[in-house]
Amino acid sequence: MASFGISRTHCTPLAVTLLLALVLPPALAIEVYTDREVYGTVxxxxxxxxxxxSSEWISDDISVSWHFQPENSRDTYSIFHYAKGQPYIDDDGIFKDRIEWVGYPKSKDGSIVLHNLEYTDNGTFTCDVKNPPDVVGKSSYVHLLVHDKAPARAGLILGIIIAAALVLVIVVAVVAYLIRCCWVRRQARVARELSALERGKLHKSSKDSKRSRQTPILYAMLDQTRSSKPSSDKKSKGGLGDSRKDRK
Structure with a gap:
């Protein structure tokens, strides 16, 4: 009986733990999101x-922390902290007077702005958010690259290529349309000229046929006039001779 009591005493906490694990839902970890890379100019x-x-309501105890690890360095610096509704900026670090808090935790936003970028700002920035009792989760990292001029991203280059291709297609289509319009107009002009030429030929042939019909008639009239002239001359000559005979 004594042994049974000892075993019962030792098994009770384990049973309670298993029961709680079965009854209570698993805790949801807070999730933080940032860009992978951002680009800026000096x-x-x-x-x-x-x-x-967060799986919990946004509480008044929410906190947002930003850390910075310079490029080619293992050291990490705390540069910003938000807690109890107040932002706290590092007054002695490399981002002194260059950090602006633009986040709004009630809208689940913990963003910051860096002003007057320098080459020394190249590195990795870490954003960490805690919303008690939801405090379990991983931080998110964003890598900043500072250049003299903003580098062209792959998406921007692809967009430029696509836009240029579309412009080329439109230009080719317009040129093809203009060529077709010119060809159609030329064909129509040629057709008009051919029809006009055909009408001119028909008109000329009709005139020639009229002339060919009138020519025999003219020749016949000329023949008649020629044949009538000798007879009249003979008559006049005969009349003169008779008159001379009568006079004698």
Missing amino acids: GSKITLSCTFW
Whole structure:
């Protein structure tokens, strides 16, 4: 009986733990999201976006922290912290007077803005959010690259190529349309000229036929006039001779 009591005492906490694991739902970890890479130019400003999702209501104890690890360095620096509704900016670090808080935790936003970018700002920035009691989760990282001029991204280059291809297609289509219009107009003009030429030939042939019909008639009239002239001359000559005979 004593042994049974000892075993019962030792098994009770384990049973309670198993029962709680079966009854209570598993805890959902907070999730933080940032861009993988961002690009900036010297002297400009850039927004480091940080959003999050939490299974709990946004409490007054929510906190947002930003850390910075310079490029080619293992050291990490705390550069910004938000807690109890107040932002706290590092006054002694490399981002002194260059960080602006633009986040709004009630909208699940913990973003910051960096002003007057420098080459030394190249590195990795880490955003970490805690929303008690939802405090379990991984931080999110964003890599900043600062250049003299903003580099062309692959998406921008692809967009330019696609736009150029579309413009080329439109130009080819317009040229083909103009060529076709010119060809159609030329064919219509040629057809008009051929029809006009055909009408001219028909008109000329009709005139020639009329002339050919009139020519025999003219020749017949000329023949008649020629044949009538000798007879009249003979008559006149005969009349003169008779008159001379009568006079004698």
